[in-house]
Amino acid sequence: MSGPECCSNPPLLNPNAGAGHVEKLAGLDSYIAGSPNSNLAVLLISDVFGYEAPNLRNIADKVAAAGYYVVVPDFFFGDPYNPENANRAIHVWLKDHGTDKGSEAAKSIVEALKSKGVSAIGAVGFCWGAKVVVELSKSRLIQAAVLLHPSFVSVDDIKGVDIPTAVLGAEIDKMSPPELVKQFEQVLTAKPGIDCFVKIFPQVSHGWSVRYRNDDAIAVKAAEEAHQDLLNWFARHLK
Numbered sequence: 001m002s003g004p005e006c007c008s009n010p011p012l013l014n015p016n017a018g019a020g021h022v023e024k025l026a027g028l029d030s031y032i033a034g035s036p037n038s039n040l041a042v043l044l045i046s047d048v049f050g051y052e053a054p055n056l057r058n059i060a061d062k063v064a065a066a067g068y069y070v071v072v073p074d075f076f077f078g079d080p081y082n083p084e085n086a087n088r089a090i091h092v093w094l095k096d097h098g099t100d101k102g103s104e105a106a107k108s109i110v111e112a113l114k115s116k117g118v119s120a121i122g123a124v125g126f127c128w129g130a131k132v133v134v135e136l137s138k139s140r141l142i143q144a145a146v147l148l149h150p151s152f153v154s155v156d157d158i159k160g161v162d163i164p165t166a167v168l169g170a171e172i173d174k175m176s177p178p179e180l181v182k183q184f185e186q187v188l189t190a191k192p193g194i195d196c197f198v199k200i201f202p203q204v205s206h207g208w209s210v211r212y213r214n215d216d217a218i219a220v221k222a223a224e225e226a227h228q229d230l231l232n233w234f235a236r237h238l239k
Contacts, residue, residue, distance in 0.1 A: 010083050011053040011211060018057030020064065026108035031057055031072040034064030040238050041118040042068045043109060043142070045102070045129030047151075047210060048090065050080030055210050056126070059227055066231050068238070069118065073109055075102045075132070099128060099152055103135035110141045120144075122238045124230055126210045127151045127175070137161045144237035146230040148209045151175045158187045164237040166197040168226050173206040197233060201226065 015022070020033030031051050042063050046056055051074045064070045081093045106123075113121055122144040125133030130150030137145045138160040146166045147153065153176065158165075165188060169181035178200045188196035201208065201222055209226040212219035 011049050011055060013049065013052040013080065014054050015052050017052065017054035019061050020057070020070070025071060025073065026105070026112040028105060028109065029074040029078070030109070031060060031074075033057075033060045033070040033072075034068050036069055036116070038067060038069040039117060039119040040068050040234075041113045041121045042070050042234060042238070043106070043113075043121060043123040043133075043136075044070060044072045045075065045106065045123065045125045045132045046072065046080075047127035047129060047207065048076075048081035048093070048097075049211075050074060050076050052080070053210065055212065055223075059124075059210065062227055063124075063231065063234075066235070068122075068234070069113075071109060071113065073105070075105050075129075099131040099135070102128070102132040106132050106136055107139070107141060110136065120238050122146070122234045124148065125150065127207060131157070134158070134161060137163050137165065144234060146233055148226060148230075149173055149176055149206045151206075153184075155180075155183050155187060158184045161188070162191060162194055164195040164233070166229065166233045167199075168209065168229060169198070169200045170204045170206050170208055171200055171202045172204065175206050195237065197229070199229065 051072045060070045060072050076097050120143045123133045123142045124146045126148050130147040131152040133145050134157045136142045144164045148168045149170050185198035204222045209223050212223045
């Protein structure tokens with residue numbers, strides 16, 4: 001189930017945010033950053049607030065600056081969750097935008113990237129997006145994964161993952177509490193030959209890595225540490 005943590009600190013969406021541009025990929029509007037000549041791609045999959053969140057696009061630009069072709073698709077078709085819409089609570093919105101639909105759309109994105117000559121793909125999932133990344137991982141459609149404060153991901157899901165996976169969790173998180181993240185770690189470390197990295201960030205809450213306030217120095221520092229961890233993970237496993 002989803003909880004209020006999934007909807008806290010909503011970003012002020014901005015279709016013009018970021019240094020990249022928007023184009024269609026596999027039928028989805030997608031924020032694109034980085035060189036199209038790179039044969040290494042990173043797919044960023046948003047939380048329920050969608051692909052126009054400025055912090056998310058800033059992360060995309062940061063990943064692109066490291067040499068990757070970065071794609072942030074609009075898996076919600078212009079209909080991100082709006083907490084101000086009292087007639088459409090999160091559980092109602094999720095009926096229209098389930099992670100199962102996101103997973104199918106993500107597979108089409110992966111195929112489109114491969115058709116462009118991309119040889120290796122990493123994927124990053126934030127909250128809602130983490131479940132989609134797990135489904136891509138189970139199908140071995142990507143080569144490396146990073147899950148940040150995942151929602152809807154179960155231990156059984158992680159049992160089906162056999163690619164290099166990093167899980168970055170929050171100390172204060174009811175959606176993916178530290179004890180659950182530790183269970184993920186136990187499952188992953190038991191898999192022979194599968195590299196994993198699991199880290200619990202102290203004093204931060206669910207969503208911290210993408211829904212931070214820029215005037216909160218402590219939050220920004222924690223988010224930047226998480227962003228560096230994901231960059232380090234791809235430098236290690238996406239070649």
